[in-house]
Structure formats: C-alpha cells, structure tokens
Amino acid sequence: MANETVSNFITLPVELVYRILDHQSNFTIVCSMRNTFSTLDFAYNEIQEVEAQQLAGALRHNTTLTTLYLQHNQIGYVGAQYFGDALRYNTTLTSLHLWGNEIGDIGAQHLADGLRYNSALTTLNLQKNQIGDVGAERLGDALQHNTTLIILDLSENQIGHIGAQPLSNALRQNTSLTTLHLQYNQIGHVGAQYIGDTLKYNTTLTTLHLWGNKIGDVGAEHLADGLRHNTTLTTLHLGENQIGYIGAQHLGDTLKHNTTLTSLHLWGNEIGDIGVQYFDDGLRQNKTLITLNLQHNQIRDIGAQHLADALQHNTTLTSLNLWGNQIGNVGAQYLTEGLQHNTTLNRFNVLENEIEDDALLEINELIERNGRAESYNF
Structure with a gap:
C-alpha cells in the first residue's frame, strides 16, 4: 500500500470519470476537485445560500477555475456576501456570472467590497438582480480602485439616474473597463447627461449599452455632446429610447466630428424622415462608422431618399439596417440609385417595409456586386 499511486480525474479513463461523477453531487465534486476544472456551469440549479457558501469557500483556494456560471439561482444577498469574500482571496477566476439571483443592493455592496481587492476578475455579470442606486454607488466606488475588470453587466436593474451618477464618476478614473451594460435601468435623460459628461474624459470604454432607458431627445443631446470629445468609444446601443428627430439632429451632427465610433444602434426610436435627413x-462627412441600425424608426420614402444621397458620398459604411420601416417602392428606387454609386455597403436589410419583390431583387443585385454580400431581403 505504501507504493500505491493516486490518480486524479485528469489521468483516469473518461468512462470511469463518468461513473464516479454520477454518484457525486455537484458541490462535492467542486469542493474535492478544486484544482481540476477551468469552467463550471451551475446555471438554473436552484442554488441557495448554503450551496453558495460551499462554492465560495472552494473559490478561496482554487487555482484553476477561470469561469463560473451561476445565473438564475437563489443565492440572494447572503450568497453574494460569500462570493464577495472569496474575491478578496481568489487569484484565478476571470469571469463570474450571477445574473438573476436577487442579490439586491446589499449583495452588490458585498461584491463591490471584494472587487476593491481582487486583481483577476475581468468579467462580472449582475444582470437582473434588483440592484438600485445604493448598490450602484458601491460598485462605482469599487471601479475607482479595481484595475482589472473589463466587462460589467448591470442591465435590467433599477439603477436610475441617481445610480448612474456614481458609476459615471467612477469611469472618469477607471482605466480598465471597456464594456458597460446599462440597458433597461431607467436612467432617463439625467442619467444620460452624467454618462455624456463622462465620455468627454474616459479613455478606455469602447462599448456602451444604453437601450431601453427613456433618455429621449435631451439625453441623446448629452450623449452626442460627449461623443464629440470622445476618442475611444466604438459601439453605442441606444435602441428603444424615445429619440425623435431632434435627438437625431444632435447625433447626426456628432458624426461629422467623431472619428472613432464604428457602430451605432438606434432601433425602435422615432427618428422619422426629418431625423434621417x-x-x-453626418454620413457624408463621417469616415469611421461602418454599422448603422435604424430599424423600426418610422422612416418613409423621403427618409430613404436622404439615406440614398448619403450612400452616394459615404465610403465606409458596410452595414445598414432599415428593417420594419414604411419605405415603399418609391423609396426603394431612391435606394437603388444611391447603391449604384456606392461600393462599400455589403450588409443591407429592408425587410418588413412596403417594397415589392422586383425592387428588392434589384437592391440585392447591387449589394452582391459589392462583394461579401449578406443581404436579408428575401
């Protein structure tokens, strides 16, 4: 027995591994094999506080796990406290997904405390966790000290404009975060103002998700003003934000000056023909935008004419989405004429408009001419 060797799961035959695992609980596996897995997925497992404590305890000493999925469980704020404590000591976990766990402001505070001392985590998903402005404030404070987090998802919470302020202030000092999800957080135009002001100073954020926040024309103006001075943001999502032609005017004007934005998503707003003008x-002068999403924006034939004029002069746009507007055959003819002089657009969607098949076919042929075409019109 003294010369007996002990095999770990990495060296055992896979059939034997399956037999062993079939007789063990998930948590027994995690706690006893803490230096084996790099990814664990416990989503939708009805994990509660006790199990969360076991998992978090294993994370304190684990040296291999990099990704942990715990979305849609029931860890609550107590479970979040355990994971917050674990983040102080763990040095390998890079991606933690906790969305849909009802951690609330208290849980967000515990995780924020852990982030202040953590130097490994790069992705934190806290979507749909009933986090309000208090939790947002603590997370904002953590961002001022944390230097490794790259992606933070706070979508579908209740941060509001009050919570948007400390997060925005933190982004003035933070030097690592590149992607921020704040969609469906009720930040309104006041919250958009805070974020717009921050964009003037932040030099790391590249992707910003703000759809479904009711920022309106005023909020769009604040963001547009920030974009005029920003040199890093490449992707901006502003869908479903009640933006009309006035907000479109500010955003269109910004396109004349901004030299870094490559993707702008404005689906589900109220831009209309006047806003498209x-x-x-903006597109005539812009040299960087490659993707523009204007689906469901009440655009008709006149608006299509304005876009067609822009296509004749723009040399960088490769993707244009006009799905679900009210463009008819007349507008399709304008677009066809614009495409005849355009050599860069190769992704074009005009489905769910009022365009007949013959006109769609002609548009498709022109898109295919530009190479690498991905037309969605049939």
Whole structure:
C-alpha cells in the first residue's frame, strides 16, 4: 500500500470519470476537485445560500477555475456576501456570472467590497438582480480602485439616474473597463447627461449599452455632446429610447466630428424622415462608422431618399439596417440609385417595409456586386 499511486480525474479513463461523477453531487465534486476544472456551469440549479457558501469557500483556494456560471439561482444577498469574500482571496477566476439571483443592493455592496481587492476578475455579470442606486454607488466606488475588470453587466436593474451618477464618476478614473451594460435601468435623460459628461474624459470604454432607458431627445443631446470629445468609444446601443428627430439632429451632427465610433444602434426610436435627413449630412462627412441600425424608426420614402444621397458620398459604411420601416417602392428606387454609386455597403436589410419583390431583387443585385454580400431581403 505504501507504493500505491493516486490518480486524479485528469489521468483516469473518461468512462470511469463518468461513473464516479454520477454518484457525486455537484458541490462535492467542486469542493474535492478544486484544482481540476477551468469552467463550471451551475446555471438554473436552484442554488441557495448554503450551496453558495460551499462554492465560495472552494473559490478561496482554487487555482484553476477561470469561469463560473451561476445565473438564475437563489443565492440572494447572503450568497453574494460569500462570493464577495472569496474575491478578496481568489487569484484565478476571470469571469463570474450571477445574473438573476436577487442579490439586491446589499449583495452588490458585498461584491463591490471584494472587487476593491481582487486583481483577476475581468468579467462580472449582475444582470437582473434588483440592484438600485445604493448598490450602484458601491460598485462605482469599487471601479475607482479595481484595475482589472473589463466587462460589467448591470442591465435590467433599477439603477436610475441617481445610480448612474456614481458609476459615471467612477469611469472618469477607471482605466480598465471597456464594456458597460446599462440597458433597461431607467436612467432617463439625467442619467444620460452624467454618462455624456463622462465620455468627454474616459479613455478606455469602447462599448456602451444604453437601450431601453427613456433618455429621449435631451439625453441623446448629452450623449452626442460627449461623443464629440470622445476618442475611444466604438459601439453605442441606444435602441428603444424615445429619440425623435431632434435627438437625431444632435447625433447626426456628432458624426461629422467623431472619428472613432464604428457602430451605432438606434432601433425602435422615432427618428422619422426629418431625423434621417441629419444622418444624411453626418454620413457624408463621417469616415469611421461602418454599422448603422435604424430599424423600426418610422422612416418613409423621403427618409430613404436622404439615406440614398448619403450612400452616394459615404465610403465606409458596410452595414445598414432599415428593417420594419414604411419605405415603399418609391423609396426603394431612391435606394437603388444611391447603391449604384456606392461600393462599400455589403450588409443591407429592408425587410418588413412596403417594397415589392422586383425592387428588392434589384437592391440585392447591387449589394452582391459589392462583394461579401449578406443581404436579408428575401
């Protein structure tokens, strides 16, 4: 017995591994094999506080796990406290997904405390966790000290404009975060103002998700003002934000000056034909935007004419989405004429408009001519 060797799961035959695992609980496996797995997925497992304590305890000493999925469980704020404590000591976990766990402000505070001392985590998903402005404030404070977090998802919480302020202030000092999800957080135009002001100073954020926040024309103006001075943001999502032609005017004007934004998503707003006119002016001068999403924006034939004019002069846009507007055959003819002089657009969607098949076919042929075409019109 003294010469007996002990095999770990990495060296055992896979059939034997399966037999062993079939007789063990998930948590027994994690706690006893803490230096074996690199990814664990416990989503939708009805994990509660006790199990969360076991998992978090294993994380304190684990040296291999990099990704942990715990979405849609029931860990609550107590479970979040355990994971917050674990983050102080763990040095390998890079991605933690906790969305849908009802951790609330108290749980967010515990995780924020852990982030202040953590130097490994790069992705934290806290979507749909009933986090309000108090939790957002603590997370903002953590961002001022943390230097490794790259992606933070706070979508579908209740941060509001009050919570948007400390997060925005933190981004003035933070030097690592590149992607921020704040969609469906009721930040309104006041919250958009805080974020817009921050964009003037932040030099690391590249992707910002703000759809479904009711920022309106005023909020769009604040963001547009920030973009005029920003040199790093490449992707901006502003869908479902009640932006009309006035907000479109500010965003279109910004396109004349901004030199880094490559993707702008404005689906589900109220831009209309008048608003599209301002994008005509902006796209004529812009040299960086490659993706523009204007689906469901009440655009008709006149708006299509403005976009067609822009396509004749723009040399960088490769993807244009006009799905679900009210463009008819007349507008399709304008677009066809614009595409005849355009050599860069190769992704074009005009489905769910009022365009007949013959006109769609002609548009498709022009898109295919530009190479690497991905047309969605049939």
